[in-house]
Amino acid sequence: MTDAPLLVLQGVDVVYKHVVRAVRGIALEVKRGQVVAILGANGAGKTTTLRAISGFIGLDHARVTAGTIVFKGEHLENRLPHQITRLGISITPERDKVFPNLTVSENMSVAPSRLTNAERKRTTDMVFQFFPALAARRNSEAGLLSGGERQMLGIGAKLVCGPELLLVDELSLGLAPLITQELIARLMQIKDELGLSLLLVEQNAAVALQMADYAYVFENGEIALEGDRAMMRGNRHIQELYLGGGAGGRRNYRDARAAREVRGQHGRA
Amino acid sequence: MLQLLVNVIVLGAIYALIASGYVLIYRVSRVLNLAHGELMMLGAYLLLQTATSLAFGATGAVAFAALMSLLVGALVYVFLMRWMTGQAVLAAVLTTISFGIFLRGLSVLTWGSQHHYPGKLLSVPNVSFPIGASAFISGVSLAILAVTIVSYAALFGLLRFGRWGVRMRACGQNPLLAAQSGINLHTIYALAWAISTFTGALAGILVSLETGVSGSLALIGLKAFPAALVGGLDSLVGAMLGSLIVAAAEVAAIQYVSPLLADVIPFVILIVMLAFRPWGFFGTREELDRV
Known part of the structure; x- marks a missing residue:
């Protein structure tokens, strides 16, 4: 039971506005206590996949048209975001992550929370303790926060x-390396x-492989x-395409030929 | 002169009470509810209905009609506006316009086109109180003033400190993030419609106690729209200020030019405002392209 994955996606397709297929046949899983990363260039379908899990609202004009998303035995496909949050999945979006x-305190x-009032207070105190910058700005409007502080508040x-x-x-995204490192450290502690x-x-x-188990x-x-951290780190093409290393000098994310090579060599695991 | 001032304040209070409904729905859902005037009129007709068919006495009849309007507002959202979420804002606004026309037709069918006086049916005494030497204010006008002040205080308190009020502001700023935070958007929108219809109906009920109710009552509701827009559609403070401006211009025009201008002046102000500062005095500028 403890080894059963927390979240399982199988063959998930998402279609925007009835015609545009954003992702196809996505299969992934997250085990309890695991950190899983999704890598890829702009427009590769990363955010769409995340949003498919956390739920679309009418304004998104998006639907899961095939496949299953199962969290602790519950099907999530095309449920509303507030229902999914209630089941125990929260999302910190890329943009507009605070009101x-x-x-800050109102944010x-x-x-609404799944926690009891006491637990909720304890979590709030913990967040302020891990991110003292937020505690100091408790009563200022979130719109005045820096990018890093917004990310802390968003989380x-x-x-x-x-x-x-x-x-x-x-x-x-958009954060200074030092801030990113601090955020990673805090987030891992909180986790x-x-x-x-x-x-x-x-x-x-580089950030993803620093944190992720898979x-x-x-x-x-x-x-x-796909693969675990060691496999990703050891992969020459990952190195070249996403970590900026390797002999080829700087390469573009959209280097389609090299990307096809990657797929040709490894196939779908 | 003092009487003019009293008239401005009373008319301003009526407009402000109605305008708060436009502001609340706009602020929470970015939808312009152009059926608000008709919903206000419906409140007055509900009073007429409770006055004629139930032996409640004046207070009971007013309270029952006001509570009914709370329900009406929520039902309008659940059965009509809910289906417009995710659609273009224009589509939602057009839906409210057609719903308003539908309500006007329905009210003529149900209550006829003649003027009714629920105040007389309930034998509400309308005494005048002297203010100073030369001015008077009616008891109903005093009630309007009081209700407006209490409503605004309650709305300010709710939006600033209330858990549900803060959620309403959150939904207005970013509905997606609000939904992802676990807030049920439909509950919030239904709540906004209920409260908005409630305050609008209160205005309609109180006005009808003094001047009676007919289809033309909806026009007063529509005249409060310029008041809301002058102040800025997403600002309660703006709605108060805008209501006073529109009321002052209207009273001055009636006094010094011609009473025939009464129904024109608010819309003249609306046009001037749209030309020079379409986001209003206190409104948020960036939201403009969405209307």
Whole structure:
């Protein structure tokens, strides 16, 4: 029972506006306590996959048209975000992750929670303790925060909902390396403290492989490659394409030929 | 002169009470509810209905009609506006316009086109109180003032400190993030419609106690729309200020130019405002392209 995955996606297709297929046949899983990363270039379908898990609203004009998304035995396909949050999955989105006209404390308390009031208070205190920058700005509007502080608040406000699985879309995007390192350290501490599982979407493969136990590489809406940390680190093409190393000098994310090579050599695991 | 001032304040209070409904729904869901005038009128007709068919006495009849309107607002969302979420804003606004026309037709069918006086049916005494030497204010006007002040205080308190009020503000800012935070958007929107219809109906009920109810009551509701827009559609403070501006212009025009201008002036102000500062005095500028 303890080894049963927390979240399992099988053959998931997502279609936007009835016609545009964003991802096809996505199969991935997150085990309890695991950190899983989704890597890939812009438009590869990473965010779409995350959003398929956390739920679409009418404004998104998106639907899961095939496959299953199962979390602790419950089917999530095309449920509304607030229902999914109630089951124990929260998401910190890439953009607009805080309510800019609400204060930091209001952002922390606005969401309904799965926790009891006491647990909720303890989590709130813990977030303020791990991110002292937030505690200092408790009463200022979230719109005035820096990018790093917004990311902290975006994550903190979701922890208060009491998730078992936290989805984070682009943890490092737009942040200075030093801030990113601090965030990673804090997030990993919080994860251990709360026994969370994490599913990260990252363009920065170095950041992802620093945190993740297991990673999936997305390309054009499909999974091109997957493996554990050691396998990802050892893979020459991952090195060249996503870690900026290797002999080929700087390469573009959209280097389609090299990407096809990757898929040709490894196939779908 | 003092009487003019009293008239401005009373008219301003009526507009402000109605305008708060436009503001609340706009602020929470970015939808312009152009059926608000008709919903306000419906509140007055509900009072007429409770006055004629139930032996409640004046207070009971008013309270029952107001509570019914709370329900009406929620039902309008659940059965009509809910299906417009995720659609273009224009589609939602057009839906409210057609719903308003439907309500007007329905009210003529149900209550006829003649003028009714629920105040007389309930034998509500309408005494005038002297203010200073030369001015008077009616008891109903005093009630309107009081209700407006209490409503605004309650709305401010709710949006600032209430758990559900903060959630309403969150939904207005970013519905997707609100939903992802576990907030049920439908509950919040239904709540906004219920409260908005409730305050609108209160205005309709109180006005009808003094001047009676007919289809033309909806026009007063529509005249409060310029008041809401002048202040800025997403600002309660703006709605109060805008209501006073529109009321002052209207009273001055009636006094010094011609009473025939009464129904024109608010819309003249609306046009001027749309030309020079379409987001209003206190409104959020960036939201404009969404209407």
